[in-house]
Amino acid sequence: MIASQRPADAPILLRNLRLLDTSFGEVRDGYEILIEGGRFKEVSDTPIKAAGVTAIGCGGRVVMPGLIDCHVHCLHSEVYMRRMEDVPLTLAAARGARRIRQMLDRGFTTVRDTGGTDWGMKTAVDQGLIPGPRLFIAGRSIGPTGGHSDGRSRTNQGYPCACCNGQAYLRLVVDGEDAVRKAVREQMRQGSDHIKIMVSGGVASPYDPLESDQFSDAEISAAVDEAEAFGRYVCAHAYTARAIKRAVTLGVRTIEHGNLIDADAAASMAEHGAYVVANLVAYVAMKERAAEYGMIPEMLAKNDLVLEGGFRSLEICKEAGVKVAYGSDLLGALAEDQSREFSIRCEVQKPIEVIRSATTIAAEVVRRPGQLGCIAPGAWADLIVVDGDPLSDITLLEKQGAHLSAIMKGGHFHKNRLRMAR
Numbered sequence: 001m002i003a004s005q006r007p008a009d010a011p012i013l014l015r016n017l018r019l020l021d022t023s024f025g026e027v028r029d030g031y032e033i034l035i036e037g038g039r040f041k042e043v044s045d046t047p048i049k050a051a052g053v054t055a056i057g058c059g060g061r062v063v064m065p066g067l068i069d070c071h072v073h074c075l076h077s078e079v080y081m082r083r084m085e086d087v088p089l090t091l092a093a094a095r096g097a098r099r100i101r102q103m104l105d106r107g108f109t110t111v112r113d114t115g116g117t118d119w120g121m122k123t124a125v126d127q128g129l130i131p132g133p134r135l136f137i138a139g140r141s142i143g144p145t146g147g148h149s150d151g152r153s154r155t156n157q158g159y160p161c162a163c164c165n166g167q168a169y170l171r172l173v174v175d176g177e178d179a180v181r182k183a184v185r186e187q188m189r190q191g192s193d194h195i196k197i198m199v200s201g202g203v204a205s206p207y208d209p210l211e212s213d214q215f216s217d218a219e220i221s222a223a224v225d226e227a228e229a230f231g232r233y234v235c236a237h238a239y240t241a242r243a244i245k246r247a248v249t250l251g252v253r254t255i256e257h258g259n260l261i262d263a264d265a266a267a268s269m270a271e272h273g274a275y276v277v278a279n280l281v282a283y284v285a286m287k288e289r290a291a292e293y294g295m296i297p298e299m300l301a302k303n304d305l306v307l308e309g310g311f312r313s314l315e316i317c318k319e320a321g322v323k324v325a326y327g328s329d330l331l332g333a334l335a336e337d338q339s340r341e342f343s344i345r346c347e348v349q350k351p352i353e354v355i356r357s358a359t360t361i362a363a364e365v366v367r368r369p370g371q372l373g374c375i376a377p378g379a380w381a382d383l384i385v386v387d388g389d390p391l392s393d394i395t396l397l398e399k400q401g402a403h404l405s406a407i408m409k410g411g412h413f414h415k416n417r418l419r420m421a422r
Helices: 081-086 089-105 119-126 166-170 177-189 217-229 241-249 263-272 280-293 297-320 332-345 351-357 360-365
Strands: 012-021 026-036 039-044 054-057 062-065 067-072 108-113 134-136 141-143 171-173 195-198 234-240 254-260 275-278 324-326 383-386 404-409 412-416
Touching (some): 067 360, 089 108, 089 332, 089 404, 108 360, 108 404, 119 134, 177 195, 177 217, 195 217, 234 241, 241 254, 241 263, 254 297, 263 297, 280 297, 280 332, 297 324, 324 360, 332 351
Parallel strands (some): 012 054, 012 062, 108 134, 234 254, 254 275
Antiparallel strands (some): 062 383, 383 404
């Protein structure tokens, strides 16, 4: 009998497993896990006694927390973003539904969208209408005219509306302190968990130099003030050391990318308790394949610059004590490389460090420590069952979930190859 045939509300007892708890830094044998009401009820290195449970044997496989990706774009279904102008919202939503299903298939039980996904997609997942990870959303990313949120051609004076144009719907261009305040308030009205702003140039935008500063101090402060007043926070797209230091000094909580950080900017981040969300895989994948999907040479040249600094940024952050969370930031068809970030980072980090970035540190970024990214009593029952030890072979977390025997989100199996314990 396959375990997924269990009664819907029956408590689940996982037996014969090896536990990868990131606080250990190693895999430990002899654990059992009791799951009830969508949460972990008991985690023990001795046999658990409980009545009325469905017992499932894990066959000695490794059980670890569900993965968290802190930088995705669920609706960005084109590598060359200007092509989104020809994508109506119905098609964008259909593509997005497939993209988030594939994220869950890879073991990512929670993702943080950093621009584009709205409350409708989040609600569809919460209501079980479409399968996908738990979503934390930013709504539309916000930037100034000519900045990283502005992907228009030079002959385009502006979109008439955002109702039928994927590019216009995903991003918002505003100028001035009052306009920023209104834009932030609107995103929060629309159910955003955080606010995304642009404070430096970007790769996937056509005309802004990487070293450009975007938004004035007053505009950044306005975004931070409004987000914090609503109980939310601001994340900022930033590459250069100057942009990073300026953003965190003005109250930005997380820096997205941060490839060109220096020791001084990292020290400022550590002082303010800010996080970096790195995503080296995006630049590797774009260098390898973005041209075939239409990305123009000017963008690819900028990509080479940030790729070069990416690995060094991890070392600088570690030296300064800045926590680095897991991100992927893959556009269009490149999204299949989402899990490849694990092996790329392992070129300069230990496997346990990378896994922490996608579990406990990522849970801090989405402000759910102790509830996500861990296997502990009271936490949401998000887990993956791995056919082997990822600390010995990190690629077990790659290959589209091929080495995951089970994926559980909120106490319910999304995937399950395990069987009832005899």
